[in-house]
Amino acid sequence: MISTYIPYLDLQPHNNRFAQQDLKTFKEIHRTGRFIGGEWVNRFENTFASYCGVDHCIGTANGMDALTIILKAELALGKLPKNAKIVVPAHTYIATFLSVLHAGMQPIPVDVEELTITAQVLRQFHQNYDAIIAVDIYGRLVDDEVYAYAKEKSIPIYCDTAQSHGATSDTGVKSGNLARASAFSFYPTKNLGALGDAGAITTNDHDLAITCRKIANYGRESRFINNLVGVNSRLDPLQAGFLLNRLPQLDTDNQRRVAIASYYFKHLQNTKVSLHTLDFLKNNVVHVFPVYVDHRKGFVDHLDKEGIGTSVHYEVPPHQQKALQELNHLRFPVTEKLHRTEVSLPCHPLMTLEQLQKVVQAVNAY
Numbered sequence: 001m002i003s004t005y006i007p008y009l010d011l012q013p014h015n016n017r018f019a020q021q022d023l024k025t026f027k028e029i030h031r032t033g034r035f036i037g038g039e040w041v042n043r044f045e046n047t048f049a050s051y052c053g054v055d056h057c058i059g060t061a062n063g064m065d066a067l068t069i070i071l072k073a074e075l076a077l078g079k080l081p082k083n084a085k086i087v088v089p090a091h092t093y094i095a096t097f098l099s100v101l102h103a104g105m106q107p108i109p110v111d112v113e114e115l116t117i118t119a120q121v122l123r124q125f126h127q128n129y130d131a132i133i134a135v136d137i138y139g140r141l142v143d144d145e146v147y148a149y150a151k152e153k154s155i156p157i158y159c160d161t162a163q164s165h166g167a168t169s170d171t172g173v174k175s176g177n178l179a180r181a182s183a184f185s186f187y188p189t190k191n192l193g194a195l196g197d198a199g200a201i202t203t204n205d206h207d208l209a210i211t212c213r214k215i216a217n218y219g220r221e222s223r224f225i226n227n228l229v230g231v232n233s234r235l236d237p238l239q240a241g242f243l244l245n246r247l248p249q250l251d252t253d254n255q256r257r258v259a260i261a262s263y264y265f266k267h268l269q270n271t272k273v274s275l276h277t278l279d280f281l282k283n284n285v286v287h288v289f290p291v292y293v294d295h296r297k298g299f300v301d302h303l304d305k306e307g308i309g310t311s312v313h314y315e316v317p318p319h320q321q322k323a324l325q326e327l328n329h330l331r332f333p334v335t336e337k338l339h340r341t342e343v344s345l346p347c348h349p350l351m352t353l354e355q356l357q358k359v360v361q362a363v364n365a366y
Contacts, residue, residue, distance in 0.1 A: 006355050008309035008346050011188055015195065018245045022195070025241035040237035044244050045200070051166075051247060052176035054202045056209035059235025060216055063162045063185025063199040064095040064102075067133070069233065070158055070181045070201055071103035073211035074131075076228055079156060080105070084130040089117040090335040092135040094318040096160050099183070100133070109319050111332040115276065119145040131156040136164035136175060138313070139191065139257075139287035140280065144169055147178055156180055161202075163287040165192040166254045170283065176202035181212070186243055191257070191287055192250050198239040253349040257286040260347050260356060264289060267360045273299070274341075288313050289347035291363070296343055299366055303343075306362035311344040 015022075029040060041059050049057035060066040074080040086100045090109040100107040108129050110121055116137055132150055134142040134157060141164055150157035162185035164175040176182045186198035201212050211228070214220060219230025258281060265278055274292040290313065293299040300310050317339045319327040345359060 004358070005307045006309060006346055006351075006358060008311045008344065009189060009348050010350075011193075013350055014348065017249070018242070021245040022242055025245060026238065029237050029241060035237060036234065038237055040240040040244070041235055044235070044240035044247075047244060047247060048200060049202065051250075052174045052182075052202050054177045055204045055206070056202065058201040058203075058209060058212045058216060059240060060199040060201060061233040061235065062197040063160075063183055063187065064099050065216070065231070065233040066183035066185070066199040066201045067096065067099035067158070067160055068102045069212050069215050069231070070183060070203075070208075071100065071105060072215050073208055074156065075103065075105075076211055076215070077207060079208075080130055085128065087117075087122070087125070087129045087132045089133075089135050089137070090317055090319055090330075090332040091115070091137060091338055092160065092318065093162075093314060094321060094323070095162070095185075096133060096135055097318045097324060099160075107318075107327075109327065109330060109332065111334050112338075113334065115140060115280070115338075116142050117146060118143060119149040122146065122149055129155075131158065133158050133160055134179060135160040136162075136167065137288075138290060139163050139167060139285040141167045141169055141175060141178070141283040144171065144178075158182065162187075163190065164285060165190060166250050167283055167285045175285075177204070180205065181208055186239070191254060191285055192243065192246060194239040195242050196239055198235055198243065199233075200235065254285040256349040256351075257347055258284070260351055261286045261289050263356050264345065264347075264360070268363055270364050270366055272366060273363055286347055288344045290338075290342050290344055292338070292341040293343060293366075294341060296341060299343055302366050303359075303362055306358075306365075308359055308362050309346060313342060313344050314339055 045057040084105040085108050086105050088107045088109055089112050091112045097107045110125050157179050159179035159182040161175045161182040167175040181203040184200045186194040203209050214228050215230045216233045219226045219228030221227045303310055317335050319330050
């Protein structure tokens with residue numbers, strides 16, 4: 001038995017840093033008796049909007065709901081047609097596709113270049129579509145050129161920011177403030193994670209914000225008046241309070257993630273293990289540090305024997321999933337290779353130098 005096993009991510013010590021604040025938050029919310037909406041949710045929405053540099057933040061129950069609600073709101077506002085065709089990068093988690101489907105729209109997958117969707121990919125894509133969803137995969141922002149292209153062509157663009165909390169563009173604009181609207185997940189493993197499911201929408205559009213808030217709360221105009229077909233997807237006060245406790249630490253944690261990734265780039269040296277170029281670190285908060293190997297199982301088994309946990313993001317791309325059979329005939333070579341060969345190494349703020357050295361030694365010995 002290996003006594004110094006390095007897990008891919010251990011949430012217990014990560015969250016222990018906030019234990020006293022969390023207990024205080026729980027007691028205060030318990031004392032108030034306000035368990036839906038209220039001051040804690042308002043405080044988080046205002047604080048996170050300010051952090052992202054946007055006018056509006058709307059809390060939701062999770063990140064997938066956030067993206068679905070954005071699209072439903074745009075339909076209600078007449079910004080998107082029924083059955084809208086939405087371009088989505090093939091390289092993403094299936095939740096991005098499911099959001100489009102739950103909004104009654106059609107995901108139109110396109111391949112990525114090295115990692116993300118690019119303006120070059122969009123220029124070469126000649127099928128008709130109504131909007132674009134950019135995805136900040138692994139914590140790296142989609143290039144500014146994608147937003148410039150969408151603006152040039154007057155195409156609505158939204159962003160799945162579920163992995164890019166706190167990332168900043170070349171022009172100093174934060175994740176959540178680059179698209180017409182963005183959808184955040186605060187799943188516990190995220191760079192900014194709650195202690196359960198939670199999500200948020202950020203936007204600078206007043207009408208879109210109002211409509212998203214209505215749809216997330218049963219489509220309510222007021223307590224007994226419902227003028228939209230809505231859902232029940234609200235950020236609860238307890239999760240809002242936990243997120244408020246963690247938000248001040250986010251930038252420091254992100255800097256540590258980037259430092260760990262930089263260490264990997266400097267010290268990983270194995271011809272059997274491929275890395276992205278150093279450009280990977282540009283505009284990136286490194287939610288995931290990926291490496292690529294032709295024989296994934298053998299590599300994962302080797303690291304496990306060396307006492308190192310790993311993860312995979314993700315084994316099967318959305319267009320090959322049984323749930324999306326209508327897309328199974330499509331082929332996206334770059335995406336499929338990424339999903340077939342990717343392994344995620346430990347990369348979190350609490351990693352020690354000793355742990356980093358052990359991971360590097362084990363990878364280089366493969």
